[in-house]
Amino acid sequence: MIYFSLNIILQGHRTTGIEFIAIIIAVILVFIQAAIKGEKRVKEDKEYCRKNGIDYNEFLRIRNDKTAKNRARRIPKSTKNFVLSRDNYTCQYCGAINDLHIDHIYPFSRGGGNTTDNLQILCSDCNLQKSDKI
Secondary structure: OOHHHHHHHHHOOOHHHHHHHHHHHHHHHHHHHHHHHHHHHHHHHHHHHHHOOOHHHHHHHHOOOOOOOOOOOOHHHHHHHHHHHHEEEEOOOOOOOOEEEEEOOOOOHHOOOOHHHEEEEHHHHHHHHHOOOO
């Protein structure tokens, strides 16, 4: 029975028991690493919500709502033009007028949407320094 299962897993390649055990250990380690990464992300998200006064469950609901219009990754051109005009085509941190980016005040990765009240204009340097902070 084990030999039959082993052949199915390895698509017909013959292998020794030791090689099979090594494969199983490797698969288990991949799952453990994914679980640790997931736990770290949850801890970071909860800390982020605590610091910014955001309800964690609401944060998860917004982040996981893939149907929400304001959760589309692409920012519509009309929204970009509005934000550029509103912010006078200048970086909102340092006043630079070159190499401008549209930045999410509440980061997209943290559940922020593409609404005009969540977007601002930053220069490349300020945007890279800000990263995913508010």
